[in-house]
Amino acid sequence: MLYRVLHTVVPPVAKAIWRPTVHGVENIPATGGVILASNHLSFADSMVIPIVAPRRVAFLAKSDYFTGTGVKGTLQRAWFEGMGMLPVDRDDSKAAIASLDxxxxxxxxxxxxxxxxxxxxSRDGRLYRGRTGVAHLALTAGVPVVPVGLVGTDKLQPVGSSLPKVVPVTVSFGAPIEVVGRYDGVPLGRARREVTDLIMAAIGxxxxxxxxxxxxxxxxxA
Known part of the structure; x- marks a missing residue:
């Protein structure tokens, strides 16, 4: 319910203010499980993608955002939950496994x-090597991966900035990468590395x- 309310209001207002340039929304399947794998430049990235995507996109967020107290904590929790964010404790030694689950x-x-x-x-603007968790998800769930390229979000909300700025932002959704049947017979470790590298190349x-x-x-x- 909260998600529907926020997404009735937030995307139109955000698009009117920031006027993001968006390419390739037709590449996102209308239904079914799908992974949106993006480069990462800013805290705002997890807001930008759900705002311009034609369907709900769940992202993980620090559990701290969901545990605040008082009015500020309640509003912050409602915002993150309403935007479809899911809490994860990144300081927990088992957080990586839990997040994949x-x-x-x-x-x-x-x-x-x-x-x-x-x-x-990325704090220097370069595209870093991908970790194979994304490939694990795609191969295990048998779902396609849509590469996402963000440009300008590092200026939208620079590291250390509390409020977003009005700057040009471009969001590009690439053609879906299908993995089902593509790596049959390939050792799992090698398959994960190859899928991840393929995804990162598409993002690049x-x-x-x-x-x-x-x-x-x-x-x-961070």
Missing amino acids: VALEVLGRGEAFGIYPEGTR ELTGQVPAGVYNERAPD
Whole structure:
């Protein structure tokens, strides 16, 4: 109910203010489980994609956003829940496994799940090497992956900024990458790496980012 209310109001207002350039929305399947795999430049990314996508997209968010107290905590929790965010404790040693389980539940319900294969925000604008969790989800759930390229969100809400700025933002949805049957007989570890690299290459084509060639590491305040 809260999701429907927010999405009746927020996307039209946000689009009117920021006027994002959006390409390829037709590449997102109208129904069924699907993964939206995006580059990651800003805290605002998890707001931008659900606002412009034609269907609900669930993202993981720090559990801290759901545990605040008082009026501010209540409003913050309502906002994140209403935007379809799902809490995960990133400081828990088992958080990575738990987050994959949550994602598989979402996909199993035939819903869309958003993920950042880089793991955390790029602070220098380069595209970092993808972690294979995205491939694990695609291969396990048997769902397509739609690569997403974000450009300009790093200026929309720079690191350390509390309020978004009005700047040009482009969101591009690439052609779905189908994995079912594509890697039959391929060792699982190799299949996950190849799928992940394929996804990251597709994201890079959408954004034009320079490949970093290494994994990104989460900063203490990320």
